[in-house]
Structures are given as C-alpha cells and as structure tokens.
Amino acid sequence: MAGKTAIIASNGSLFDAYKVYNIATAAAASDHEVAIFFTFEGLNLINKEAYEQLALPEGKEQMAEGLRAANVPTIPELAEMAQELEVKFIGCQMTMDLFGLEKDAFIDGIDVGGAVTFLDFAKDADVTLTF
Amino acid sequence: MNADKVLDAKGLACPMPIVKTRKEMKDMESGQVLEILATDKGAKADMTAWAKSGGHELLDIQEEGGVLKFWIKKG
Numbered sequence: 001m002a003g004k005t006a007i008i009a010s011n012g013s014l015f016d017a018y019k020v021y022n023i024a025t026a027a028a029a030s031d032h033e034v035a036i037f038f039t040f041e042g043l044n045l046i047n048k049e050a051y052e053q054l055a056l057p058e059g060k061e062q063m064a065e066g067l068r069a070a071n072v073p074t075i076p077e078l079a080e081m082a083q084e085l086e087v088k089f090i091g092c093q094m095t096m097d098l099f100g101l102e103k104d105a106f107i108d109g110i111d112v113g114g115a116v117t118f119l120d121f122a123k124d125a126d127v128t129l130t131f
Numbered sequence: 132m133n134a135d136k137v138l139d140a141k142g143l144a145c146p147m148p149i150v151k152t153r154k155e156m157k158d159m160e161s162g163q164v165l166e167i168l169a170t171d172k173g174a175k176a177d178m179t180a181w182a183k184s185g186g187h188e189l190l191d192i193q194e195e196g197g198v199l200k201f202w203i204k205k206g
Contacts, residue, residue, distance in 0.1 A: 025150055026149055029150045030149070031184075031185060070144050
C-alpha cells in the first residue's frame with residue numbers, strides 16, 4: 001500500500017457525497033488503504049434509500065442538469081466503485097441508534113463501529129479528511 | 132508511440148479516468164505501455180501525479196483536438 005487515507009463523512013447533501021466518494025476512489029486508485037467513517041447526516045451516503053436521491057444544497061438545485069451533462073457517475077455507482085476498490089465503510093453505531101436505523105437500512109458490506117474504531121484506523125493515516 | 136494497450140476514457144469526469152487507468156494497469160506486466168485517451172482537463176495533472184505516486188513512468192503527453200493522450204509505462 002502506498003499510503004493510508006482516513007475520511008469522516010458527516011454531511012448528507014449530494015455535493016458532500018461527491019466530495020467524499022471522489023476523494024475516496026481517487027485515493028484507493030492510487031493504492032491507498034482507505035476507510036470512511038459515516039456519521040450523522042453522512043449516513044445518508046450509505047443509506048439504501050437516501051443515497052439514490054440526495055438533495056442538492058439550497059439554491060443550487062439548477063446544478064442537477066450540469067451534473068448530468070458532465071457525465072459524472074451517480075452516487076450509487078461511486079459507492080460501488082469505492083467498495084470494489086476495497087474502501088472500508090464504517091457506519092457510526094451511535095448515530096444509527098439516534099436515528100433509529102438498523103444495519104439493514106444500509107448498503108451491503110459496511111462495518112458498524114464507534115468513534116474508537118475509526119480512530120484506531122486513522123491514528124497512523126497519511127491523509128485525514130473531514131467532510 | 133507504440134502502446135501494448137489503449138484505454139478510452141474520453142467523456143469521463145474525475146476521478147473516473149484514474150480509476151479506469153488503475154484497473155487496466157493492474158492487469159498489465161511491468162514494462163508494458165498503456166495509452167490513455169481523456170477529455171477531462173484535470174487528467175493532465177492527475178495522471179502525472181498518479182504515475183509518480185505509483186512508481187510508473189509517464190513517457191509522454193500529447194493534446195490533439197481537445198483529447199489528451201498519455202503514455203504510461205508500468206513500473
């Protein structure tokens with residue numbers, strides 16, 4: 001492995017999803033070991049229903065057309081690609097409980113853990129990012 | 132320039148050209164050359180950085196009618 005990248009995804013709009021998944025797939029394609037910790041609204045990015053229809057930020061709704069025109073992959077496509085590249089997805093147990101969501105509300109192949117699970121991965125990461 | 136394989140990544144936005152390049156390169160032998168075609172302007176800097184970080188050799192970059200062409204030799 002060329003490096004290690006640790007990402008916290010704590011926001012849930014479509015733009016947030018692109019920021020997280022683009023960096024994660026680019027890092028994994030550069031042979032980094034990558035883990036994403038999805039917490040609070042960031043859980044939308046791996047929620048089976050929500051991640052198909054993430055909202056654009058308020059006032060940016062007109063950009064939906066631009067995203068299609070730019071031939072940008074959809075979020076489910078990017079999430080699948082990230083998993084193919086062996087990016088590790090960690091759902092935050094505490095926020096899942098807070099929102100009343102069980103593991104089956106989320107896409108397959110995720111781990112569920114707490115802050116310490118992420119910190120253990122991140123403690124010797126070369127790159128740490130928060131979105 | 133002769134290439135062992137050609138990857139057409141035209142029309143794809145970041146990070147797809149890199150993700151696809153990585154996938155192609157994985158199946159190639161060390162010393163083989165991959166030619167990549169891309170229209171994402173960011174690919175110019177990204178391919179350079181990707182090749183460098185992965186220990187590959189970027190042999191050449193050419194631009195022709197809005198299409199970027201890269202030749203990368205697998206390290």
